[in-house]
Amino acid sequence: METGGEEFAEQVDALLAATRVLAGVALRSLDVLDGAVSLPQFRMLAVLAGLGCARSAWVARALGLDASTVTRLADRLVTTGHVVRGSDPRHRSAVTLELTPSGQRLVSAISEWRQRELSRIVAALPLAARAQLTSVLDQLVMAAGEGYGLMAEPALPL
Template sequence: MKSSPSRDAASRKHHADAIDAFEAATRMLVGLATRSLAGETVTLPQFRLLAALADRGPLPSSRAAAALGLNASSVTRLGDRLELVGLLSRTREPYNRSVVTLALTTAGDELVHRVLASRRETLSRLLGKLDPREVDGAVKALWRLTKLAAADEALGDLVPYPHG
């Protein structure tokens, strides 16, 4: 059975409305991520590197670059600044001096935890204003969307995406 033109138009509008809502939510979440760094000494790209190290522990710079979808020279520049302000340490591996391992310092670990706690507090406050059924529906939809992205050949490298 063929659908009617009005049903097709309504379906396209519903789909467009959904995309608009997800784009607006994405902008809000990126803004929240950026705002959570207010008063901190790092940029969002620098924070992503720190968060990747907090998630995964010390990493060779090449593996950190791969985890963030960056090239090695970008991670080197991020590491230079973070080491300078005492948030990251770099060591050369004794068995292979070309391998540089990145690790959080205590100050870097504290910064990551402080920023993530701030984000979680803001999200908790916002979610607390929703009906529990709305929260349940959003949770299911977002986890499903995350799984779909992970399974998508072109997007799978984004999941799990380091905090950003």
């Protein structure tokens, strides 16, 4: 694996620039909601959209956070009516979290905005670059390996 030289440095710089674009899309998508949720809160909503009703410990694992952080995030999202707490009937001491219809609408609104914005960006690429985009990004995801993103197959890109 060649990691030296000017060409490699240019490739890494291009990836850093692309990362800034994607992070910008993620952050700007939250503006659609006029501050209704923060990025960490949205990450939790996105995980719950993918998992459905889930134990808070599973949500913490999916987010890579400790249980107390998930509890604080959930407290705010319960207060705003985006998440509801429950208990697992098989393990009554286990707390579950689930999106409310309001939380589902938030996830859908952000997902739709991101889809439109990314479509706009991809449409601005020359056709030759667009033809290579899927292959190159798939290879990047494979090279990164497990552990990047929310889950192995996240409900939404963040």
